Amino acid sequence: MWNYEKILQYPVKVSKNDxxxxxxxxxxxxxxxxxxxxxxxxxxxxxFIPTDEAxxxxxxxxxxxxxxxxxxxxxIYKLTEGLPVQALRDAGLGAHYAQHGKNLYPHDAAGVPxxxxxxxxxxxxxxxxxxxxxxxxxxxxxxxxxxxxxNDAGVIDTLSFLREREVVHFQRFGETLDIVRDYLENEGxxxxx
Amino acid sequence: xxxxxxxxxKELMALDFYVLELSLFLNTHPNNRQALEDHNMTVRxxxxxxxxxxxxxxxxxxxxxxxxxxxxxETAWPWEIEY
Numbered sequence: 001m002w003n004y005e006k007i008l009q010y011p012v013k014v015s016k017n018d019x020x021x022x023x024x025x026x027x028x029x030x031x032x033x034x035x036x037x038x039x040x041x042x043x044x045x046x047x048f049i050p051t052d053e054a055x056x057x058x059x060x061x062x063x064x065x066x067x068x069x070x071x072x073x074x075x076i077y078k079l080t081e082g083l084p085v086q087a088l089r090d091a092g093l094g095a096h097y098a099q100h101g102k103n104l105y106p107h108d109a110a111g112v113p114x115x116x117x118x119x120x121x122x123x124x125x126x127x128x129x130x131x132x133x134x135x136x137x138x139x140x141x142x143x144x145x146x147x148x149x150x151n152d153a154g155v156i157d158t159l160s161f162l163r164e165r166e167v168v169h170f171q172r173f174g175e176t177l178d179i180v181r182d183y184l185e186n187e188g189x190x191x192x193x
Numbered sequence: 194x195x196x197x198x199x200x201x202x203k204e205l206m207a208l209d210f211y212v213l214e215l216s217l218f219l220n221t222h223p224n225n226r227q228a229l230e231d232h233n234m235t236v237r238x239x240x241x242x243x244x245x246x247x248x249x250x251x252x253x254x255x256x257x258x259x260x261x262x263x264x265x266x267e268t269a270w271p272w273e274i275e276y
Binding site: 003004005006007008009010011012013053056057060061070074077078103128168169172175176181 | 202203206207209210213214216217220222223230238252253254255256268269270271272274275276
């Protein structure tokens with residue numbers, strides 16, 4: 001099960017409204033390499049993965065991704081809060097407003113809705129963990145593009161924290177891959193092919 | 194939210210994060226004694242501070258003790274806080 005705590009993993013401070021930036025941040029709220037994709041991906045992959053280290057890593061990183069999803073939601077909320085409809089329209093968020101009002105929706109920076117086809121879940125742990133290593137690098141790259149698009153020190157600070165987490169997760173998934181490889185070679189030697 | 198409460202909340206956030214970071218490391222290094230000691234020490238600090246925070250400012254979760262009436266719905270939502 002999960003328990004909700006009314007705290008963010010990292011503070012979100014924005015210096016001013018910036019609807020264009022809010023629109024770009026949707027890349028990580030509901031895009032292919034978003035925090036939503038990451039959370040659903042890892043939490044779905046847990047069931048048939050061998051080794052307790054791998055089960056723990058998928059569970060904890062998957063859970064952390066949902067905390068990051070909340071940070072992205074907070075960034076978008078704070079950048080959008082209190083602005084008139086015309087401002088949303090001017091920033092290219094008129095179509096979003098037509099369908100959702102000002103509330104959030106899991107779509108990408110271009111408005112394409114999130115889909116489970118962004119993620120994969122294999123029984124084969126080598127395939128799964130390589131997908132996750134790639135996912136962390138794609139998210140890191142996306143955060144770098146977003147940092148380049150922002151000129152708000154607060155937004156950049158939060159995005160830099162999230163970028164750093166991708167690097168740490170990549171490291172942890174790499175260690176998990178080594179552990180699973182050892183397991184397959186030494187204990188789980190029989191494979192189903 | 195007062196400056197004092199915010200500072201305490203940020204300290205709690207930092208400790209919570211440190212526990213998570215150490216646990217992620219321990220998941221792939223379960224035999225690292227130093228990391229485990231750091232983890233256990235940080236958990237104790239976190240629990241003490243959280244208890245103190247909740248006593249002063251109200252519940253952060255449904256498993257926190259609440260005064261009457263139910264306080265969980267009244268404490269600040271994380272996306273509405275001015276950090």
